[in-house]
Amino acid sequence: MLTNYVYKLRPNQTQCLKMANWIDMLRSHFNWCLNDRITQYNQQFIQGDYCDLKTRCEACPLTSSVSKSGATGNPWKDSKLDKEGKVRNPRRSAGDIQITALPELKVARPWYSGVDSTVLQQNVKRLDTAYKNFFEGRGFPKFKNRSNFTSFTCVMGIKLQGNKIYLPKLGWMRFYNSRSIPDGFTVKACTVRKRQNGWYVSIRIEDKSVPEYSVQPVGEHPKVIGCDLGITKLVHFSDGYQVKNPKFSTNKKAKRTLKIRQRRVSRKVKGSKNRKKAAVRVGRFHQKVSDKRQAYQWKVANKIVSRNVDVIALEDLNVSGMMRRCQVKTDWKTGRFLKNGQSRKKGLNRSISDAGWGELISKVEYLAVKQSKAVIKVNPKHSSQECRNCGHIEKSNRNGEKFICVECGYHEHADIGAAKTIRDRALEIVRGDSAKLGASRLNAQKISVRSTSKRTEFGNPRNRDIKKAIS
Template sequence: MFHLTYEFKLKPTRAQIGIFEDWLEQCRRVYNYALCERKDWIKSRSCRINACSLHSEYIIPADTPRPTYFNQSERLTQVKKKYPELSTVAAQVLQQTLKRLEKAFVAMWELKHGFPRFKKLGKMRSFVFPLLKGNSIQKRRIKLPKIGWVKFHQSREIPDSGVVKQAHIIKRASGWYVLLIVQWNVDVPQPIPHGEAVGIDVGLTSFIATSNGLTLKRPRFFVDAQSKLKLLQKRVSRKRIGSNNSKKAQKKVAKFHEYIARCRKDWHSKLSHQICNDVGMVFVENLNLVGLSRGILGKHCLDAGFGQFFNILQQTCLKRGVYFQKVDSRKTSQICPNCGTDTGKKELSERTHICLNCGYSNDRDVAAAQVVLVRGLAAVGHTVKMLAEGKFVGIPKTQESPNF
């Protein structure tokens, strides 16, 4: 199976916008109610057996099962009788809201994310139709269950060979959008190592430095826009809370944030295509992006968007048949790419790599990119050797078919 995601801007009528807004509110209530059930169950099991809190304690019968996606979905029918407004929303949309909560708890357990939070009014901004019937898209229109035909701006054609499986409706500052997940019953072969290779080192002084000597200065999308953003936020603070003028000022701030994000994504996309020109293999560092975002330079790391750039570069490599792989990022700035000697830790002010063992000198970031290239070629050589011996080599996680 191969999936692609197509994004289009919707052109709903006022009545349809009212339905979208009502559905988002109903999904928010279901999400918060289900989260409250889970939170109360967890708190009722957190007290000691032989003692209770002096203030208060959650008491739930011992035989009450733990709330999960399955038993909460089964109770949706009973809840609809108590709250008739939930019947106006498609049942599958509410089920996907509960599945969204389940994914949040799985991310908390497995990925060490924080405990899921309740969503305030207006914070629920998307809902999903997991299944669409055949011929649901005709002449720049999409047919949504219980809503009907909704027009959208079709900026590119959807191949007839694919089947539209899901529709994800998203509310943004610039309008309503739909993400269509198209499925093909084919297996797309992964690119194999071939052609010229390039190693890439990312940083804050130079956004990227390649092993062939290319360095690009990091554009400061958010930092350069802070002065205007400060002015817009100051206008919001001067408005009366809840007034129409306050909502208009908040919308301007949201649109400006979206503009900054689009500028960053566009630059990353263009840079990824430039890197893929005339190369057959691309190697990057496997960085701890969460740790970088929580450091003293976290604001600038988030502004650079290293994670988004790696994702876009991986997708571009897949589309253009370029081999992509992440390598170990430890001590890339301390190893000499010429002789492999550990030159020791460098201060941030040292911008030149000088090896006392072999006399090799180069720009610090370029030398780190060359170390990435050496490690990547070593990994590729091991993979090619195993293929030649007839051994099975699994596709790394970094080469799974992404949704783009």
Template sequence: MRSKGEACPLTCSVSKSHSVGYPWKKNKKTPRRTAYEAQSSNLPILKKERPWYKTINSTVLQQTLRQLDVAFSKFFKNETGHPKPKRRSRFRSFKYTPGQVKLDGNRIYLPGIGWMRFHDSRPIPSGFTLKSVTVRRKARGWFVSLQIEDKSVPALPVKNKNEISPDRVKGCDLGIKKLVSISNGEIIQNPANDKVFKRQARRLKLRQRSASIKKKGSRNRKKSFSKVASLHDRIANSRSAYHWKTAKVLTDGTDALIFEDLNIRGMKSRCKPKKNESGGYNPNGQSAKRALNRAISDAAWGELIKKIEVVAAKSGIPVIKVNPRHTSQRCPKCHHVSAENRKKEKFVCTNCGHHNDADVNGAVNIKMRGLKELGIDPTQLPLVRGEVTPMELTAT
């Protein structure tokens, strides 16, 4: 494939029909090379043609091809978009295979680079084997993440139906203002409303503005944008820390966790344009939607659920996702479904008068649905109420 600039086969698209490289191998069972094998066998030729590839450790090159292979297989399964071509300055990470990297206190040996010192951010337990090692470049420096395995620690089996007591099951409703509303009436607030987070968001806005008015291509612009990037990094770190804490709170004293199966991409979609007779467009609420989309991105529900799944797996807690249909409109007492049941922050059933905090009520419905999926009869449960005072109820 020919292209302008740094044409690099590692970063070009691979055809799944093996049009790149020699297609056959000696194996009689599967005589065709996979895209990865074809490209990997091309590496020596590549090194001859572009000598700077020789400076890169050979397993790192192979791992990069593997990552590309993963990216393409995800793309062909329709899970992600088409992988984007990258030039070498765009690469932010590289990976070593197991058995390559050595550790000695706060020194690490990276093949092709040598011994390097690193800041030991957390103690590494003894008696483990080092799996793959990834080196990443971030806005505030280089980071190395070590994947370690200890075979003496057995994997905990996931709890089955008989080990789960319905009182210790938590239904969780994800939201923007209240990050997680739990079916037992507890609420975990969104840190975006927190003083520190608000200050960070304001600082980010100021830095972005000051960076964007700098002269294009200038050194000052570059410096300003690196400041923006480092603040982004900080914010992402503190959000991630908050998510880990939330995951800990949710999994403590719990037998099973139930979430709604959210279509986050669908929720963030743009509003449909509204045409008018004169050929122009009427306002369709997109500017308000943009703010909501940003809030959805900031809450990072997908990231949160991934972390919860990691923490839950450690104690064998099953994490179940249920269909969210009508969970905010349904009365858990008499099963009456109506859009009028929900009155902003409150839930008041128009049929039987059952009332609760709207989000906690949603969480209760999610829990009921999850229990059904687990095969436990949810009808015998007492209904827990969130913080709704009679005053609030009479106000409507």
């Protein structure tokens, strides 16, 4: 089993400075590598096949670093032939090439030799992961700045002893040993992260003899609970139970504190030490809010999972789609911008991000697997507008928390009704599966595959009415 434990570090002043310095260097290296890959990719359109000056090798679109398996420079890993006369390890990836170029980097910029070599390698691998995500359709890698590049990973030479950890080139460092690592687990890697109130280390530990949590198959008549996520109340269950939403960053008190602290920053002289101190206080407040939210979400997730059920049905939400900005409207005559309702949407977007549905869902999924319960994500389209009595779908069915069908007059609490609809849709998925396959016992994995195909059937959730989905 592979898992991560997080501890707070207690570095001394030299180590603090060193780590901050490393992060600065690694960030610029990351950005350099990204820029390198972009320019290499663009070159092929200008020249077609060309000779790479750095490596003195021919490169062409096929060997370009941004094609999925290709590379620039010397495209071959080693030209030795194996017994059958084929080239061993034929292609090198862009990541491989950038890793082999690291010694050259250290010669050109000697200060980089202060950073541990595995840390530099992992830095390149981080870019590889970013590209992998891009090829899977999740956006092009971004250049990093101080605020979104705060960690580094090392994989070799880590030692643990009581409440001390040894990191290569940083030395022994104490940490708050808040939970002990179970026997038999070995340290695989560790990631050091800078947060507002100090440094944290996430230790990746593995024990191959302990099996991973596996998803148990669902029986023929499973007990299903439906959950409807919202803003006024965080969760509504299909059995009528509700979980309140404390709105950690959008309640009145938090908004006021944040406003005051931000104002204190803006009234201090730019570039001054006092301004920096005030900015740290803003950052600490943000961290406090996020810590509170995390803790609360674990509580709620536990509450959801500890229900006496076999299957938990959740909404398949597209949160970033809901938080998209309103489309720009321009006057076709003058080209001036018209009102598009974005200022109204802004408040809603803040509430959505404050609720943190995506985080909550992933926590529920994690805990559910631990207790061998299945999680099914269903399409939430029209879940709170559909009449549960006659099936009539209309926007005017719903008025705030009340649901009154305009066709048949059926009435109930709108969100609890939505949760019931979600439960029924999940049941349909379970039953539809068992009917189609003719099997009494099903693998939960199969169910999750089917539920994703269901999603496309219902239509693209991005186009759905946002207001309905948050209710």
